[in-house]
Amino acid sequence: MNEASLQETFALVPSVLSRYLEFSLGILATVLRENIREARICWPTPAEMGAYAKTIRKRHRNIVGAFGFMDGLSLPVGTSSDPEIEQSTYNGWLHSHRITNVLVFAPDGCIISAQVNAPGSWHDSRTATNVYQQLRTKTPNGYFLIADTAFPRVGADLAGKIQTPLKERARLADDPNEAAQQIAYSNSITSARQPAEWGMRALQGAYGRLRMPLDINNPIGRRVLIETCLRLHNLRTRLIGINQIKRVYMPVWGSETPKLITNAGTSERDLHYILQHDRPPAGYYKTTTSRDLGLFGSPRVTSGRLIESGPLDVRVRTCEHIEDGTAGLWEGSERRVGSRTRAADLRLYLHGVQGFH
Secondary structure, X not given: OOHHHHHHHHOOOHXXXXXXXXXXXXXXXXXXXXXXXXXXXXXXXXXXXXHHHHHHHHHOOOOOOEEEEEEEEEEEEOOOOOHHHHHHHEEOOOOEEEEEEEEEEOOXXXXXXXXXXXXXXXXXXHHOHHHHHHHHHHOOOOOEEEOOOOOOOOOOOOOOOEEOOOOOXXXXXXXXXXXXXXXXXXHHHHHHOHHHHHHHHHHHHHOHHHHOOEOOOOHHHHHHHHHHHHHHHHHHXXXXXXXXXXXHHOOOOOOOOOOOOOOOOOOHHHHHHHHHHOOOOOOOOOOOEEEXXXXXXXXXXXXXXXXXXXXXXXXXXXXXXXXXXXXXXXXXXXXXXXXXXXXXXXXXXXXXXXXXX
């Protein structure tokens, strides 16, 4: 709903409506930051990095250790009457006034780190100081981010923590085989860097306000607006699952169309058992395929299809379960749920709603 419609609906003049919008935006940002876990923006743990690295390697076999994608996002901003602010926000490359942001995406489509609201004259590498600090202090050796050549990838403090494609006139090895390997790896990095562009497009496509010039005289308001959009993006990705990065790197489990079978054990009695005991009874899962899951360190996953023929007429197209019982995943969910599936999660799933925690 645009501002004109809001003014007509609530009989408000523009000056009053703008105050309500600014006030409510701050409340929304606070709620997303402090009360809604699905909207979190947090650096992954070493275990999660390992899971992300396995996911990326499944698509790019010669990239070992990459757990995310980093890129800069330039947003338009108004022109300030203050010469210093006007000069700091002017971007000579784009010939316009901008603010610079650096975002890091995981292969599940979520934002895991962000540095926002920097002056448009700043280079991406200068804006990403917070990301560099996380790479230095919170990233084990062997794991790295994929980025473009704007970000440094050498130096004692960041050695091996950022991988970029070869520059146009980069020197190759003298040995032809080694040079061919370098070119192949660079091409893989170039291909793997594409998800960062998908993530930027997802943000600007879903939140059109980011495509309009932001208020140059309200830096705090800009920060709150951008943070709200980033957290809403993560909330949307985790709860709804509509995300191009996630669709490419983490497709819906069981989409191979395994043989349809009827599980005679999933009667109304068994359904009540699940809701009462927070776990499925023996024989609840029927195996049709077995493969490496590559997610959260789980070794193997069994997947199958079952039909609930009770009075509730509940139909579950696909279900999956880890063989050793250490984790469980419902269709389209990247969430680890531990050794037991909660009854509340099952109720939500059976009614077509996916819940994540």
